[in-house]
Amino acid sequence: MIGFTRGTLDRADRERDDPEALAAALADPAARLLRLRALEPEVDAAGLMVWDLLETLPTDATPLFLGYDAGVPRFVVALDGEGSPTSRSPNLMTVLAAMPAGDAATYAAARSLIDWHRRHGFCANCGTATAPFRAGWARRCPACAAQHFPRTDPVVIMLAEHDGRVLLGRQASWAPGRYSALAGFVEVGESLEEAVRREVLEEAGVPVGAVRYVASQPWPFPSQLMLACVAEATDDRISLDTLELEDAFWATRDEVAGALTRVEGARFDAPPDYAIAYSLLAHWLDAQG
Structure with missing residues (x-):
């Protein structure tokens, strides 16, 4: 779930x-x-x-x-x-x-x-302070009458797979040992699949081809919609963008299984159970079957 x-x-x-x-x-x-x-x-x-x-x-x-x-x-x-x-x-x-x-x-x-x-306390159109209406599900500008509604930012989160392994990365700010799927915001004028390919290439230098959508999750930190995918890598050479990632590696099926079950001595610490990255890893593992 x-x-x-x-x-x-x-x-x-x-x-x-x-x-x-x-x-x-x-x-x-x-x-x-x-x-x-x-x-x-x-x-x-x-x-x-x-x-x-x-x-x-x-x-x-x-x-x-x-x-x-x-x-x-x-x-x-x-x-x-x-x-x-x-x-x-x-x-x-x-x-x-x-x-x-x-x-x-x-x-x-x-x-x-x-x-x-x-x-969103101020109008994006004219800068005037706005006030809530629609029971708190919108804000209205008293000066230009513009109406503003809650938005969520789309974020792709993906596993690139190659030869029975998946690409995982970590940021320097994370707890020691924590690795997860790569992720990034969908940019304007970009499809979901294009965002997946761009982010994996930018962060890890890995080119990917076909992209399969898996599931989505609202993520309230602060307000995002996580779009989980699996992508087929066409090359397994990693070239890190060190401004984005501290490290990345290709995890095997056994290494993913050990991390998800929290076994002692697992190669990496998996994301928390409530994060879609955990569900995405579990989905990939089941598909390896």
């Missing part, structure tokens, strides 16, 4: 432009507010996210309507200055690894929505 997917939230787009429906959701005694601390969710003893009564809502805060879960209205608040949208503490990684799929998907939506509001 891919992390941050299989959500249980009804996003209720039909009610975002309905003031009466939104007022009813806010007045519902069952309505709940997601408890976050520095953008990270607090969890109970069972590992479930904690939801507060709406009476805990700060008087100067604008609630963002996430939707309904099991008929209960769910909200989150964008508090300025709390936490970095790109950061993941060791505690958050532990929490996410144990969190039920529905909770993780709701958290991903909430965190990405908060991040978007933080980064």
Whole structure:
């Protein structure tokens, strides 16, 4: 199962432009507010996210309507200055690894929505301060009437394969031993397949041909859509861009299997289970079969 997917939230787009429906959701005694601390969710003893009564809502805060879960209205608040949208503490990684799929998907939506509001407080058209509307799923400029909607950045993440092996790399900032699939943003005027070929060639100097799409994942650090692929390398010579990668190597099937099962002495440390890079490696391993 891919992390941050299989959500249980009804996003209720039909009610975002309905003031009466939104007022009813806010007045519902069952309505709940997601408890976050520095953008990270607090969890109970069972590992479930904690939801507060709406009476805990700060008087100067604008609630963002996430939707309904099991008929209960769910909200989150964008508090300025709390936490970095790109950061993941060791505690958050532990929490996410144990969190039920529905909770993780709701958290991903909430965190990405908060991040978007933080980064889009001013109109991209004329520079005027904007204000949220559509229950928090858009911002409007009072000067030029431009409307702005949450966006997600497409990112390709891929395994280049050659002669029964896959290409893995690591960045210098990662924990010691951690290796993962290569990844990079899709540029304007570029197809998914073209982005895969360009990124692998730029980062590792490896040319690839055919590209197979595998799956996607919302990634809320800060707000991206990961597009997982497998690509066929036409050459296995590696020429690193050291500004992007600290190291790269071709991993065998046995080395990937050892890393995914976290065996002692594995050649490399695999990505966390909730990351699509882990799912992509597992998919490739199954295909080797």
